[in-house]
Amino acid sequence: MQLTEKLTINTPSSVQVITPDWVNNKIQLSIKRDDQIHSIISGNKWRKLHYTLDQAVTQKTKHIVSFGGGFSNHLHALGYCCHQLNIQFTAIVRGDYSKNLSPMLQDLLDWKTDVQYVDRVTYKKRTNIEYIQQLQKQYPHALLIPEGGSQQQALHGVANIITELPQTYDYIIAPVASGGTLAGLIKGVSTYSPTTQVLGIGVLKGQGYLEELVASLLPNSQAFNNWHINHDFHFGGYAKSTTELNEFCGDFLKQTHIPIEPVYSGKLIFALKRLIFEEFFPANAKVLILHTGGLQGARS
Numbered sequence: 001m002q003l004t005e006k007l008t009i010n011t012p013s014s015v016q017v018i019t020p021d022w023v024n025n026k027i028q029l030s031i032k033r034d035d036q037i038h039s040i041i042s043g044n045k046w047r048k049l050h051y052t053l054d055q056a057v058t059q060k061t062k063h064i065v066s067f068g069g070g071f072s073n074h075l076h077a078l079g080y081c082c083h084q085l086n087i088q089f090t091a092i093v094r095g096d097y098s099k100n101l102s103p104m105l106q107d108l109l110d111w112k113t114d115v116q117y118v119d120r121v122t123y124k125k126r127t128n129i130e131y132i133q134q135l136q137k138q139y140p141h142a143l144l145i146p147e148g149g150s151q152q153q154a155l156h157g158v159a160n161i162i163t164e165l166p167q168t169y170d171y172i173i174a175p176v177a178s179g180g181t182l183a184g185l186i187k188g189v190s191t192y193s194p195t196t197q198v199l200g201i202g203v204l205k206g207q208g209y210l211e212e213l214v215a216s217l218l219p220n221s222q223a224f225n226n227w228h229i230n231h232d233f234h235f236g237g238y239a240k241s242t243t244e245l246n247e248f249c250g251d252f253l254k255q256t257h258i259p260i261e262p263v264y265s266g267k268l269i270f271a272l273k274r275l276i277f278e279e280f281f282p283a284n285a286k287v288l289i290l291h292t293g294g295l296q297g298a299r300s
Ligand SMILES: *Cc1c(COP(=O)(O)O)cnc(C)c1O
Pocket: 042, 044, 045, 073, 074, 148, 150, 175, 176, 177, 178, 179, 180, 181, 182, 264, 265, 292, 293, 294, 295
């Protein structure tokens, strides 16, 4: 069975030139619409899961286990894929939402996911070797996938984004949470577009920590000097927002007809607006926004 027979993925995603009123004519701004590659599977989550799911299908994997929060785009994408591929899925969720299901969790239950709520202390152990071994013992036939799908194997799928680009860009900018997307972009540009700089916008308080996460995913990380993470636009932490940010998302939709949400792409594009204002980019820079999707997480 081919993966793509069960999941209709619209790649390559399109690239659009956009001109919101805060872009001056010194910048050429484009956006790659990975939010449009599937109606349910969030853009960058597909990129990260692509080859892992390919392998799961080839190896006839019967069960997958992964981790995430109550609104996780990763659990949502993976839950849907597992449902379509007839693979049992166990989602280990941070916090007990059983009496107050999010739309994401309701979808998972509709897709027959085995949802396991754990407390924050247990959830913190999600990368701890003994905890992983214990889970592997509990689910002996399961493939365990880390939070956000961010693992070595994810990089190849994300790097494919670069092979789809119609031209060379000076900067590609993307949000950073668990680091897999940025690591894949860094690897992709170093292979396919070595003059491009990758600029990450941290969406949570993670100065130092996010750089370590990204570096830990890159083989021979010192070899890459084509990237940087800006930490000035997390708005107080993961999923924290302000009226200004929410209004910015609405205004961007009105101006460009492209939907964004405040957890990832809202912070990303808000940061971009500020950086353009501060003349961070050299004159005539070609800047590409990666729209990573994530609109399901904004339902409530
Ligand atoms: C998960 C997610 C990100 C963050 O990607 P990481 O690889 O975890 O850094 C960005 N945007 C959206 C929409 C996401 O769902």
